[in-house]
Amino acid sequence: MSGIVAVIGGGYGGAAVAKALDAEPAAEVVLIEPKDAFEHAAGSLRALVRPDWAPNIYFPYDRLLQRGRVVRERAAAVDAHGVTLASGARVAADHIVIATGSAYPRPAKSGLDSAAESLAALRETHEELASAERVLITGAGPVGLELAGEITAVWPEKHVILVDPAPALLPAFAPELRADLLSQLATLGVELRLGTTLAEQPPAEPGRAKTFTVTTTDGAELTADIWFRAHGVHVRSDFLSGALASSRTPEGRVRVDEHLRVEGQERVYAVGDVTDLAEAKMAGYAMQHAEVVARNIASALRGERPTAVYRPSPVPSVLLPLGPTGGVGQVPSPEGPQILPAETVAQYKGADLFTGRFTELFGTASAATPVPAPRQR
Numbered sequence: 001m002s003g004i005v006a007v008i009g010g011g012y013g014g015a016a017v018a019k020a021l022d023a024e025p026a027a028e029v030v031l032i033e034p035k036d037a038f039e040h041a042a043g044s045l046r047a048l049v050r051p052d053w054a055p056n057i058y059f060p061y062d063r064l065l066q067r068g069r070v071v072r073e074r075a076a077a078v079d080a081h082g083v084t085l086a087s088g089a090r091v092a093a094d095h096i097v098i099a100t101g102s103a104y105p106r107p108a109k110s111g112l113d114s115a116a117e118s119l120a121a122l123r124e125t126h127e128e129l130a131s132a133e134r135v136l137i138t139g140a141g142p143v144g145l146e147l148a149g150e151i152t153a154v155w156p157e158k159h160v161i162l163v164d165p166a167p168a169l170l171p172a173f174a175p176e177l178r179a180d181l182l183s184q185l186a187t188l189g190v191e192l193r194l195g196t197t198l199a200e201q202p203p204a205e206p207g208r209a210k211t212f213t214v215t216t217t218d219g220a221e222l223t224a225d226i227w228f229r230a231h232g233v234h235v236r237s238d239f240l241s242g243a244l245a246s247s248r249t250p251e252g253r254v255r256v257d258e259h260l261r262v263e264g265q266e267r268v269y270a271v272g273d274v275t276d277l278a279e280a281k282m283a284g285y286a287m288q289h290a291e292v293v294a295r296n297i298a299s300a301l302r303g304e305r306p307t308a309v310y311r312p313s314p315v316p317s318v319l320l321p322l323g324p325t326g327g328v329g330q331v332p333s334p335e336g337p338q339i340l341p342a343e344t345v346a347q348y349k350g351a352d353l354f355t356g357r358f359t360e361l362f363g364t365a366s367a368a369t370p371v372p373a374p375r376q377r
Contacts, residue, residue: 002026003094013271013286014099020294026301029068037115043353058115063363079242100236102273128209132225140164144230153323279312321350
């Protein structure tokens, strides 16, 4: 028994599931992705501050699949039987994997289909940032925090201000982690403005150097030379049609069962940010989803009943670098949340931001260029 597997989206989950199923003799994998290279978003903030390192976050798709094929197009409509491309061409499929992820403001995600254009945009923003003395970041979630850490690792003299309406940082995580995070941010000189937001948007585009003063909703005045938006996720699922459209939540996420099948479907799956699973939207989770979906589709291709299940962990996880040598982490353990010191976070993620893992996945020749140690404040 054989079948065509259409994977829509070549991000973390889509690339992993396509790679796994490409090794299945019965699977004919078609990866539909408009980008010319995988963009490792978890490395984009370091790429912003270290343009010499930035090429390490791009991985061409040409070596990802040995038997399957990559179609460089955007999906215009997806139903339970296949994909209609933006060109009007049709890819009929026996199994479908929705892995289109989400959009996010730059520099965390470029939103560009060309790696060369994305790299050029990063380098242009780097020049703008390099000229600024005071940096304002709106949003103090993991992205905003990591951006603050990367900036201060390269330019310890810059004054970084984080503004967020929440009264506390990372409230879902253990008190010990949050205390360590506050201590490290204080050492870096990062100014926190929590429980408030901007009364008006800055008069410059994000990522463009222009000195301005804005007022927060609690009456404080903040002056900065550049600002970045670190909030505002947009889920990519507007292309779902027919019965699949009814599986979308009001936020645009896709309802899935424990096998990661789309609600009401037998041969349509979803992975990554697009799912409505009650967990943080992280690359690591998307790749775990991919393992489950690949096993289930492989079983179906062998004429067996899919049995692999995915259950979100009740303990939230995070590996949050603050530059190459700092950061905080939490992982599940039999005793509950296990807090990781900065040294461990750096060892597992901060040093190369997992670029070595994707070198292997995409079959590229070498691992990432080492990152030099940050300058001391």
